[in-house]
Amino acid sequence: MNAGEEMAGHGARVPIAVTGATGYIGRVLVDALLRRGFEVRALGRRPPEPARPGVRFFRYATDDERIDPAILAGARALVHLAWDTSGRDDGGAADVRAVARLIDAASAAGVHLVFVSSQSASRDAPTAYGRGKWQAEEMVLAAGHSVVRPGLVYGREERGLFGRLCSLAATLPILPALWPEPKVQPVHVDDLCAALATIATSAPAAQRAYCVATPEPVGFNHLMRAISVHWLGRPLRSIPVPARLLLAVARAAQALGLPIQPSQLRSLFQLPPIATRDDLQRIGVDLRSLADGLRMPQRRRRRLLVREAAAMLRYLTRRPPSHCDIRRLAQHWMNEPDAAPLLLPRVVIALPRLMGALVPPAGAPDPREQVFRRRLMTACCLAEASRDGFSRFGLVEDAAWPKAAVRIAAAVAEEAGLRLCALFLRRPARRASSGPSDDA
Numbered sequence: 001m002n003a004g005e006e007m008a009g010h011g012a013r014v015p016i017a018v019t020g021a022t023g024y025i026g027r028v029l030v031d032a033l034l035r036r037g038f039e040v041r042a043l044g045r046r047p048p049e050p051a052r053p054g055v056r057f058f059r060y061a062t063d064d065e066r067i068d069p070a071i072l073a074g075a076r077a078l079v080h081l082a083w084d085t086s087g088r089d090d091g092g093a094a095d096v097r098a099v100a101r102l103i104d105a106a107s108a109a110g111v112h113l114v115f116v117s118s119q120s121a122s123r124d125a126p127t128a129y130g131r132g133k134w135q136a137e138e139m140v141l142a143a144g145h146s147v148v149r150p151g152l153v154y155g156r157e158e159r160g161l162f163g164r165l166c167s168l169a170a171t172l173p174i175l176p177a178l179w180p181e182p183k184v185q186p187v188h189v190d191d192l193c194a195a196l197a198t199i200a201t202s203a204p205a206a207q208r209a210y211c212v213a214t215p216e217p218v219g220f221n222h223l224m225r226a227i228s229v230h231w232l233g234r235p236l237r238s239i240p241v242p243a244r245l246l247l248a249v250a251r252a253a254q255a256l257g258l259p260i261q262p263s264q265l266r267s268l269f270q271l272p273p274i275a276t277r278d279d280l281q282r283i284g285v286d287l288r289s290l291a292d293g294l295r296m297p298q299r300r301r302r303r304l305l306v307r308e309a310a311a312m313l314r315y316l317t318r319r320p321p322s323h324c325d326i327r328r329l330a331q332h333w334m335n336e337p338d339a340a341p342l343l344l345p346r347v348v349i350a351l352p353r354l355m356g357a358l359v360p361p362a363g364a365p366d367p368r369e370q371v372f373r374r375r376l377m378t379a380c381c382l383a384e385a386s387r388d389g390f391s392r393f394g395l396v397e398d399a400a401w402p403k404a405a406v407r408i409a410a411a412v413a414e415e416a417g418l419r420l421c422a423l424f425l426r427r428p429a430r431r432a433s434s435g436p437s438d439d440a
Helices: 003-009 024-035 093-109 128-142 160-171 189-201 220-231 243-255 262-269 277-283 298-317 323-334 346-350 352-358 367-384 387-392 401-433
Strands: 015-019 039-044 055-059 077-080 112-116 146-150 152-154 175-179 186-188 208-212 238-242
Touching (some): 015 024, 024 039, 093 112, 112 189, 152 189, 160 220, 238 243, 243 262, 298 323, 298 346
Parallel strands (some): 015 039, 015 077, 112 146, 146 208
């Protein structure tokens, strides 16, 4: 049992102060600290919403010249997350001065300061952000406090850099596959916050810099493919683009006044690798795989399953299915162990009659094709039980059998033609269904 849990058992909680508590990482860190039984003092320009027991708000801004002593009175640690990323003209000097003031306040109060830096922190970093983080690191370590260098933070919600990458993957019709491919070291936001909570609540180690990210680098193109397919449910289309060409385009766009910073692109290619294996063992945090971390949110998964259920039912009945049948089929798929969408090609969603070209042969070895065939059979059972399914072939009480035979012959001829399209549709669909390997 940690100190926070012991105090909680006596009706009090040990406080942990967090700057940037309403940000992408801050919100998750607050949850992690509350689960461990600590009180959170949320420092920021606005209070966290909604208000929760165990969270006290203190107004704080990085440009404050004076820090209220009550903020750190009796606190166990201070985790500093706040940093201005708007790209203002001072090059991060104001944030560096804010760190200096926090160091003085924490040292005076006897509080352990944990500064959250960046993998891009370096003396000669291409961006002012990276250089400012490096300066702040030097001050924090010289004062005997702790620094945490996370890799590329992702997961949970589309905010921060992860949110910008998601927006990019969702907006561009074709993603540039950078060549040569830069390497990144991702870390899920939940895993990072678990590490921060452990470091902040344990006995401080003087002049310690912790690196928290996956030990093995991941290709940036691979990461974007995983975001596009598994997080967004959007088949990826990419084209190789030389890095020098992309940098030249970025510089030209900046010269035209567009809000593009080529230095950020250079920072991606010059990202220094960090050694994390020993630090992860020291902290005691096991990082999840990229496949687990980019598991699609339930709301988006349900929306895609509803879209695919509607397309399958329309393919089988040749008419718009009822909303009730669509919901029933999608809910049945949601209850399956493999509830991930099939990520059917957009042309098949728009023209469901082309779905016949995707039907795999019986006994197909590919697990994804087996899931497709099983779901199609489930949709067929539901369609046959509806009036729309009967009327497709004219099998209703007042239908003439010659007319039904003509419809059946036309359906057979149509299915035969669709088989010719299989060579063009099944391979892209299979490629879209592939995702990040578990060892990424």
